[in-house]
Amino acid sequence: MSAAVGLNLAVAGLIQGLLIALAGLAVSLCFAVARFPNAATGDFMTFAAYAGVAAQAWTGSLLAGAASAVLLTAGLAVASYVLVFRNFRGRSLVAPLIASIGLAFLLRSVLTFFVGFDQHSFHVPIARAIVFAGARVRPIDLWLAGTSAVTLLAVLAVLFLTPIGRRMRAVADNPELARASGIRARTVMLTLWTLIGACSAVGGVMLGLQTVVVPEMGWNLLLPAFAAAVLGGVGNPTGAVLAGIALGLVQALSTPLVGFTYQTAISFILLIATLVLRPQGLLGRAEPVR
Amino acid sequence: MQGYLTAVGTVGGIYALLALGLNLQYGFTGLINFGVVAFYAVGAYTSALLALRGVPFVLDFAAAAVLAALFAWPLGVMCLRLRDDYLAIVTLAFAEILRTVIVSEEWLTNGTRGIPGIPRPFSGLGAAAGGFAYLALVLAAMLAGVSLTVRLVGSPFGRLIQAIRDDEDAVRSVGKSPARCKLVVFMIGAGLTGLAGALYAHYLTYISPDQFVPLLTFYVWIAVIMGGAGRVGGAIAGAALLTLFLEGSRFLRDVLPFVSEVQMASLRLAAIGLMLILFTLYRPQGLLGRVAR
Numbered sequence: 001m002s003a004a005v006g007l008n009l010a011v012a013g014l015i016q017g018l019l020i021a022l023a024g025l026a027v028s029l030c031f032a033v034a035r036f037p038n039a040a041t042g043d044f045m046t047f048a049a050y051a052g053v054a055a056q057a058w059t060g061s062l063l064a065g066a067a068s069a070v071l072l073t074a075g076l077a078v079a080s081y082v083l084v085f086r087n088f089r090g091r092s093l094v095a096p097l098i099a100s101i102g103l104a105f106l107l108r109s110v111l112t113f114f115v116g117f118d119q120h121s122f123h124v125p126i127a128r129a130i131v132f133a134g135a136r137v138r139p140i141d142l143w144l145a146g147t148s149a150v151t152l153l154a155v156l157a158v159l160f161l162t163p164i165g166r167r168m169r170a171v172a173d174n175p176e177l178a179r180a181s182g183i184r185a186r187t188v189m190l191t192l193w194t195l196i197g198a199c200s201a202v203g204g205v206m207l208g209l210q211t212v213v214v215p216e217m218g219w220n221l222l223l224p225a226f227a228a229a230v231l232g233g234v235g236n237p238t239g240a241v242l243a244g245i246a247l248g249l250v251q252a253l254s255t256p257l258v259g260f261t262y263q264t265a266i267s268f269i270l271l272i273a274t275l276v277l278r279p280q281g282l283l284g285r286a287e288p289v290r
Numbered sequence: 291m292q293g294y295l296t297a298v299g300t301v302g303g304i305y306a307l308l309a310l311g312l313n314l315q316y317g318f319t320g321l322i323n324f325g326v327v328a329f330y331a332v333g334a335y336t337s338a339l340l341a342l343r344g345v346p347f348v349l350d351f352a353a354a355a356v357l358a359a360l361f362a363w364p365l366g367v368m369c370l371r372l373r374d375d376y377l378a379i380v381t382l383a384f385a386e387i388l389r390t391v392i393v394s395e396e397w398l399t400n401g402t403r404g405i406p407g408i409p410r411p412f413s414g415l416g417a418a419a420g421g422f423a424y425l426a427l428v429l430a431a432m433l434a435g436v437s438l439t440v441r442l443v444g445s446p447f448g449r450l451i452q453a454i455r456d457d458e459d460a461v462r463s464v465g466k467s468p469a470r471c472k473l474v475v476f477m478i479g480a481g482l483t484g485l486a487g488a489l490y491a492h493y494l495t496y497i498s499p500d501q502f503v504p505l506l507t508f509y510v511w512i513a514v515i516m517g518g519a520g521r522v523g524g525a526i527a528g529a530a531l532l533t534l535f536l537e538g539s540r541f542l543r544d545v546l547p548f549v550s551e552v553q554m555a556s557l558r559l560a561a562i563g564l565m566l567i568l569f570t571l572y573r574p575q576g577l578l579g580r581v582a583r
Contacts (some may be wrong), residue, residue, distance in 0.1 A: 102564065110560060112555075226382075268383045
């Protein structure tokens with residue numbers, strides 16, 4: 001493997017990793033505060049990509065398309081909390097987990113019922129790739145990487161630098177104690193689901209921009225997203241982001257060894273390895289027995 | 291008409307066997323297996339490949355069940371000492387990876403082209419009698435599954451696994467090992483699922499990777515949830531309801547001619563999704579159950 005090939009793979013892996021990090025962050029936030037792995041995350045992303053394509057076709061502007069995708073998906077996530085997930089408080093995690101699978105199927109089938117299975121794509125101006133030290137980078141990829149990184153940092157900033165973020169972390173740590181100290185669960189949960197929706201939306205639009213928009217696109221990213229969330233330590237959003245980026249890099253750099261078909265298998269193997277060697281995740285604390 | 295009923299009965303019986311396996315895992319022990327379709331595929335491919343190499347049917351079916359159970363072993367060992375949701379994530383991932391393996395390892399599985407010409411037992415009896423005999427075989431397997439579940443659940447081991455489902459810490463406090471019991475149940479359930487896969491492969495005589503999609507796992511889940519998790523009759527009733535729903539949606543198109551075949555598939559998926567949400571929200575005990583846990 002020559003240096004240029006390696007560099008190209010690393011660039012591709014970094015972008016893929018940022019996408020996985022966005023999805024992993026959405027999964028991890030839900031894991032930390034709402035305490036279940038949300039299998040509908042992938043289909044939130046798919047929804048966002050379709051919403052973005054439709055809005056771009058309507059307004060003619062990519063920025064407006066992406067912005068409306070974020071707004072609509074955040075609304076969808078909040079609605080799914082209010083209508084479905086809110087009602088599971090106090091029950092075991094099986095119920096919301098199964099319901100999230102149901103929601104994933106429901107979202108995807110409503111999409112395919114009205115739009116069909118044909119692939120769609122965003123309209124992106126064609127531009128010449130920039131050659132940088134032997135690595136070819138499309139300008140769009142720079143935009144993708146930049147936007148993803150900014151979104152990740154923004155969500156983490158909300159979580160760690162703002163009062164609502166502090167309240168959210170308090171609920172994640174100990175819901176009873178948080179309630180006893182007067183933290184309103186309602187505001188926290190609505191903010192949480194807005195963040196989950198926004199995060200998935202940016203991920204979905206980025207994924208759609210990078211390739212094409214198809215009904216299965218989000219579901220296919222669910223496995224790496226779960227792997228990132230577990231690898232980073234369950235309920236540790238920063239860990240999920242780092243693990244997501246690492247997963248993308250490892251997947252891309254292992255391509256010469258395992259081929260394209262088994263790229264996703266890498267995340268499965270890393271997931272298994274984490275569970276065996278370090279179930280609390282790379283950055284996580286040991287899970288207390290409840 | 292008789293041929294159609296035989297076919298529906300056979301498919302329904304296979305769903306019932308799948309539901310029995312999952313009911314043992316989820317209903318009685320609380321294990322969240324989201325990879326039902328993977329063990330089903332292992333059973334189907336094992337039995338089909340062996341039969342094509344001339345191995346007698348009895349051994350094919352047995353090998354399908356045993357191999358599916360063996361596939362469950364490492365997954366169970368790794369996940370069952372951890373939180374409940376890890377098994378869910380790992381089995382879901384396993385099903386996806388297994389499908390990738392089946393698609394790409396063409397030397398073994400013939401890839402996306404699938405495996406045609408799998409021999410079917412009793413095919414020498416002619417279409418009608420042969421179909422009937424195969425239905426009898428499937429129902430016999432289902433009854434064996436029922437009796438296995440009844441015996442297992444009524445035994446001291448059965449009381450133990452239900453105690454694990456209800457309060458794992460309490461079980462640990464009396465010196466029992468929940469992880470070991472869960473592993474045994476996970477493997478038995480996977481074995482039943484593998485057997486169902488073998489019955490399916492020999493019934494259809496053709497298998498390909500696109501028959502083993504994640505959706506199938508959740509067909510079985512909705513059957514177990516509708517029928518009432520943790521009740522033996524529930525798995526059978528749920529599988530019957532599921533078969534009724536799947537067959538009914540086929541006839542629905544005669545009534546709604548403006549809905550295309552592709553859109554009907556979307557509607558079916560939407561109905562399954564909506565049922566999963568509504569049942570977990572409003573009737574977690576199933577259609578017929580009384581006790582809310």
